[in-house]
Amino acid sequence: MVSSNSLINGDRLWTRLMALAEIGATPAGGVNRQALSDGEIEAWRRVVGWAQAADLTVATDAAGNLFMTLPGRDPTAPPILLGSHLDSQPTGGKFDGAAGVMAAFEAVVTLAEQRLRPACDLVVVAWMNEEGSRFAPGMMGSEAFVGARSLVAIRAVPDADGVCVGDALDRLHAAFPDLPHKPLGFPVAGYLELHIEQGPLLEASEHVIGAVTGIQGKKTFQVVIEGAEGHAGTLAQNERRDALLVFARMATALNAEIGAIDDAIKFTIGRVTVEPNAPSVVPSRVTFSIDLRHPDNAVLDAAGARIAVLCRRCALPCTVTLTPLVDAPSNEFDPRLRDLIVQAARDQGQPAMAILSAAGHDARHLAKVCPAAMIFIPCRDGASHVEHEWAEPAHVTAGAAVLAQVLREIAGVRS
Amino acid sequence: MVSSNSLINGDRLWTRLMALAEIGATPAGGVNRQALSDGEIEAWRRVVGWAQAADLTVATDAAGNLFMTLPGRDPTAPPILLGSHLDSQPTGGKFDGAAGVMAAFEAVVTLAEQRLRPACDLVVVAWMNEEGSRFAPGMMGSEAFVGARSLVAIRAVPDADGVCVGDALDRLHAAFPDLPHKPLGFPVAGYLELHIEQGPLLEASEHVIGAVTGIQGKKTFQVVIEGAEGHAGTLAQNERRDALLVFARMATALNAEIGAIDDAIKFTIGRVTVEPNAPSVVPSRVTFSIDLRHPDNAVLDAAGARIAVLCRRCALPCTVTLTPLVDAPSNEFDPRLRDLIVQAARDQGQPAMAILSAAGHDARHLAKVCPAAMIFIPCRDGASHVEHEWAEPAHVTAGAAVLAQVLREIAGVRS
Numbered sequence: 097m098v099s100s101n102s103l104i105n106g107d108r109l110w111t112r113l114m115a116l117a118e119i120g121a122t123p124a125g126g127v128n129r130q131a132l133s134d135g136e137i138e139a140w141r142r143v144v145g146w147a148q149a150a151d152l153t154v155a156t157d158a159a160g161n162l163f164m165t166l167p168g169r170d171p172t173a174p175p176i177l178l179g180s181h182l183d184s185q186p187t188g189g190k191f192d193g194a195a196g197v198m199a200a201f202e203a204v205v206t207l208a209e210q211r212l213r214p215a216c217d218l219v220v221v222a223w224m225n226e227e228g229s230r231f232a233p234g235m236m237g238s239e240a241f242v243g244a245r246s247l248v249a250i251r252a253v254p255d256a257d258g259v260c261v262g263d264a265l266d267r268l269h270a271a272f273p274d275l276p277h278k279p280l281g282f283p284v285a286g287y288l289e290l291h292i293e294q295g296p297l298l299e300a301s302e303h304v305i306g307a308v309t310g311i312q313g314k315k316t317f318q319v320v321i322e323g324a325e326g327h328a329g330t331l332a333q334n335e336r337r338d339a340l341l342v343f344a345r346m347a348t349a350l351n352a353e354i355g356a357i358d359d360a361i362k363f364t365i366g367r368v369t370v371e372p373n374a375p376s377v378v379p380s381r382v383t384f385s386i387d388l389r390h391p392d393n394a395v396l397d398a399a400g401a402r403i404a405v406l407c408r409r410c411a412l413p414c415t416v417t418l419t420p421l422v423d424a425p426s427n428e429f430d431p432r433l434r435d436l437i438v439q440a441a442r443d444q445g446q447p448a449m450a451i452l453s454a455a456g457h458d459a460r461h462l463a464k465v466c467p468a469a470m471i472f473i474p475c476r477d478g479a480s481h482v483e484h485e486w487a488e489p490a491h492v493t494a495g496a497a498v499l500a501q502v503l504r505e506i507a508g509v510r511s
Numbered sequence: 512m513v514s515s516n517s518l519i520n521g522d523r524l525w526t527r528l529m530a531l532a533e534i535g536a537t538p539a540g541g542v543n544r545q546a547l548s549d550g551e552i553e554a555w556r557r558v559v560g561w562a563q564a565a566d567l568t569v570a571t572d573a574a575g576n577l578f579m580t581l582p583g584r585d586p587t588a589p590p591i592l593l594g595s596h597l598d599s600q601p602t603g604g605k606f607d608g609a610a611g612v613m614a615a616f617e618a619v620v621t622l623a624e625q626r627l628r629p630a631c632d633l634v635v636v637a638w639m640n641e642e643g644s645r646f647a648p649g650m651m652g653s654e655a656f657v658g659a660r661s662l663v664a665i666r667a668v669p670d671a672d673g674v675c676v677g678d679a680l681d682r683l684h685a686a687f688p689d690l691p692h693k694p695l696g697f698p699v700a701g702y703l704e705l706h707i708e709q710g711p712l713l714e715a716s717e718h719v720i721g722a723v724t725g726i727q728g729k730k731t732f733q734v735v736i737e738g739a740e741g742h743a744g745t746l747a748q749n750e751r752r753d754a755l756l757v758f759a760r761m762a763t764a765l766n767a768e769i770g771a772i773d774d775a776i777k778f779t780i781g782r783v784t785v786e787p788n789a790p791s792v793v794p795s796r797v798t799f800s801i802d803l804r805h806p807d808n809a810v811l812d813a814a815g816a817r818i819a820v821l822c823r824r825c826a827l828p829c830t831v832t833l834t835p836l837v838d839a840p841s842n843e844f845d846p847r848l849r850d851l852i853v854q855a856a857r858d859q860g861q862p863a864m865a866i867l868s869a870a871g872h873d874a875r876h877l878a879k880v881c882p883a884a885m886i887f888i889p890c891r892d893g894a895s896h897v898e899h900e901w902a903e904p905a906h907v908t909a910g911a912a913v914l915a916q917v918l919r920e921i922a923g924v925r926s
Contacts, residue, residue, distance in 0.1 A: 185787065185789050185791075185792055186787045186788075186789055187740065187786075187787045187792075187795075227789075227791070228789075228790060228791065229787075229789035229790070229791070229792070232790050233790070234791075293745075294742045294744065294745045295742070295745035295746075296745075312744070314744065316790060325602060325896065325897045325898075326894070326896065326897065327709045327710070327869075327870060327894075327895045327896040327897075328777060328779035328781055328802040328804070328896075329709065329727070329729065329777055329802070329804050329869045329870035329871060330708075330709045330710035330711075330777070330869040330870055330893060330895065331710075331777070331893070332774065332777075333770045333771075333774075333776065333777065333778065334774070338766075338779075340762065340780050340781075340783065341762065341763075341766050341770075341780075343759070344758070344759045344760075344761075344762035344763045344766065344780075345759075345763050346759075347755065347756065347759035348756075348759045348760050348763050351753075351756050351759065355748045355756075356748075359747060359748070359749070361748065362743060362744055362745070362746070362747075362748065363748065364743035364753075364790075364791070364792075364793055365755050365756075365759075365794075366743055366755075366785075366788070366789050366790045366791055366792050366793065366794060367785065367788045367789060367790045368755065368783060368785045368788065370781075370782065370783045371602075372600065372601045372602040372644075373601075373781070373782045373783065374600050374601055374642075374643075374644035374781050374782060374896075375643060375644070375647050375648070375731060375779075375781045375782045375800035375802055376600075376642070376643065376644070376649070376779070376781055376802050376896065377600055377602070377644070377779075377781050377896045378779055378781065379780075379781060380602075385790035387743040387744070387790055387791050389743070389744050454742075454744045454745040455742060455744035455745055456744060478745060478746070479741065479742075480742045480745065481740060481741065481742045481743075481789075481791065481792045482740040482741065482742075
């Protein structure tokens with residue numbers, strides 16, 4: 097195992113990661129620090145403080161991304177970005193996102209402390225709203241950055257309380273009035289992201305470093321079932337247009353048919369809203385989310401089409417509306433960067449395992465505009481998006497060291 | 512049809528009912544005035560103002576019931592109560608509850624204006640939280656009044672935002688600091704309640720007055736399904752303990768088996784809460800309500816037992832907890848009061864129809880401590896607990912006149 101070395105200070109990285117986890121900490125040991133919340137603003141404040149203490153230049157952009165820059169020798173050369181996100185699921189853990197931001201931060205700060213200068217700017221980034229739990233769908237910051245989604249559309253998305261991304265963004269920017277704004281989507285030379293695997297494969301095969309080959313494809317949908325309200329005590333069963341009953345049948349059918357396609361399919365209904373949601377009222381409307389993933393784009397497309405058929409088939413006596421939200425095919429990361437990760441891992445005494453990311457990440461979007469790659473480290477029992485999510489300190493250190501070595505190789509570092 | 516007559520002023524009653532409907536009015540023409548909300552406090556303020564203008568004595572009690580008294584000749588005789596409730600469903604209508612309070616109010620005020628004096632006090636009552644949509648289960652005010660449920664237990668019930676009945680009650684009382692408090696559960700000589708039918712039978716048979724024979728039995732339950740959270744993109748389908756999937760199967764099975772017992776069964780899942788309710792997280796917990804009604808107590812008991820079996824049978828791979836909340840068998844109203852209603856209806860030119868109440872009402876609880884009865888009037892298409900709920904002005908007037916006549920007969924009215 098790697099402990100601290102010349103590439104990063106593992107103890108400092110761990111201490112900062114734990115300090116960050118105090119912000120939005122939940123009683124069960126997790127983190128609730130949803131996008132653009134008070135908690136995320138407080139997390140920004142802490143990270144910005146560390147960046148300013150390390151003489152990094154701090155900036156944001158119109159999409160609420162956070163940039164912390166170590167200047168390179170050539171200020172006109174496109175920078176290398178590295179990072180992840182600081183927002184969490186409502187009952188998330190300490191590592192998802194935060195580990196990637198702080199590992200990137202540690203790699204850059206250690207380089208600066210050694211008075212090394214890269215050829216181009218090195219920019220540690222925390223993308224806005226990766227998780228998509230408060231404002232769906234997620235990855236808004238990286239999507240806006242690469243131009244995959246317009247900022248106007250993103251700003252209009254409301255949360256469950258009716259607060260729009262736009263207002264929440266303005267509130268974030270108002271909390272940091274002194275930060276300069278970079279233009280949205282400046283040119284980038286490359287992107288690196290470290291993340292916990294969020295699955296069991298590294299742990300099961302006793303690997304500490306995953307060289308991520310790509311990200312499995314994902315489609316998400318919003319489904320609305322419209323029925324009719326009625327009195328629970330008087331409206332006869334056969335005269336009801338009960339949206340909840342239709343939902344129950346539809347969800348059962350979708351799980352049975354889509355969930356059973358093969359072992360690699362991931363089908364999830366994670367969010368359900370019932371209206372008016374009163375015990376003695378027959379529900380008139382159910383709105384729910386579908387999250388569908390598969391590494392094979394052909395299977396993913398077929399499953400997506402099948403979802404539409406099943407929703408229509410189960411709709412009676414209600415009506416159903418299916419709205420596609422995310423449609424992200426599987427992608428492959430940059431082969432040269434993947435080779436550098438494999439080599440750096442070997443140099444650190446950790447053979448890397450080639451691994452497909454089952455979860456989505458901001459790197460998916462950055463890969464559209466520059467060479468991009470990801471480094472995975474294990475998480476205990478493969479558990480993520482849960483409060484007991486855990487990564488070993490030695491694994492965080494090892495992953496950060498691999499990240500730092502690849503960074504040094506692509507950044508033309510010189511003293 | 513009855514218009515205004517010597518028993519009540521139908522125009523004034525309608526005008527006040529519409530004025531009350533402005534409080535908590537929804538854009539679609541309904542009312543959202545849930546128990547102990549700002550809206551209900553404002554409704555109290557308006558009704559208390561009318562009562563004080565009519566020289567009624569206004570009081571409350573520890574359970575947040577509202578009492579407006581016309582003094583009788585013998586202040587030591589137990590009073591006659593008449594009324595209903597002022598709270599509504601979140602997407603309720605203008606008549607459910609409010610019609611009964613305002614008809615009672617009109618009957619008593621007309622009597623007072625004619626300088627008639629009853630033998631005992633006449634008390635117009637608005638019971639706290641009949642609906643049970645914000646704080647479940649409902650009928651808290653009447654249950655506390657008759658001692659069916661302890662005020663301590665009622666005060667501890669939280670709403671979805673974690674606000675307890677106790678705090679909401681204290682807030683109501685603080686808004687009316689000058690109102691005296693009656694002891695909880697004082698002796699009562701009789702109880703009358705007018706209500707819209709909330710079903711289609713009167714309308715279908717072209718009756719304007721229903722002489723309610725009793726209330727169909729009702730059981731309610733809270734069910735909690737506990738599974739395990741997980742990442743939607745990484746956790747394999749066959750390793751999931753998805754509480755939402757189990758809910759969907761359970762709800763489908765319950766509807767198919769319980770909902771199909773016979774035409775008279777009413778089975779409703781009206782409220783569902785999913786946790787953590789994020790699109791990319793496999794749900795760990797689903798909490799839902801069951802509302803079960805049937806006029807035959809033996810069928811009701813058998814269906815209740817069957818629900819427990821089905822919940823257990825569908826639980827795997829999660830665990831399930833079923834908590835009974837309400838267990839109210841069918842009841843019969845006082846035969847003498849029912850006869851008086853039939854006779855008063857005939858006198859008003861409206862033959863009464865004997866009808867079983869499919870919905871629950873506070874009168875169910877008052878019937879445990881005194882002779883009690885209910886008068887129904889039609890509502891359009893039988894629709895209630897919906898924003899387009901509607902009763903004809905002439906039907907409201909007719910029902911109030913029948914209520915007033917029965918009141919005069921049992922109250923020993925004299926000039």
